Amino acid sequence: ECQQILGAFYTPGIHVHPAFVQMSCEEIDRARERNVRLIGELVPYMMGWRSYSTRGMLEIFEYAAEKDMVVSLHPTTMADMDALATFLPHLQIVYAHLTGTDEELELMRKHDNVFYDYSAHGKDFEGMLRHSIDRVGKDRILYGTDFPGANPVSDKAVALASGLTSSELEALFHLNARRLLGVANGDGNNKWIG
16 A cells, blocks of 8 residues: 555565465565565564575575566574575675674675665764765665664765765665666655755
């Protein structure tokens, strides 16, 4: 219903679970029939499991990749995150909460299918966006809100105060997500300014 009111501006996501592989794949089919392309953000420790590179999750994610879905995932261990990106190089993965560590940036350099959102950190990681963009570019970092767990205003303010170019801000605030999710640019009313 929200998508009918808000059009392309609203992009809902779904959840899947490794204990329910068949039901999860059916949910992926149901979502794709409604043009939903986003799974998650999945948070394993809140859902009773720990690893993305398990048989059940890999089966679900393989199916998701076949259906051109994007998965948004809360970080686990670097080894697990690297294993998932390695096992399924055609799956588009967005890990949450970029902090700009060498390990995160190396994961992005190693895997073209890995994206990060930066959310929930605000001023804690001032300078992180400039540092990250200088090392991996602007095309695979997305603005995330982590709402209602965090106030999205602080992350937006940090981005606006980070000395990023207009092109970099547009990429972070909407162009990267539009490209990743296959959302048309629309009439220009969804700009990052304002």
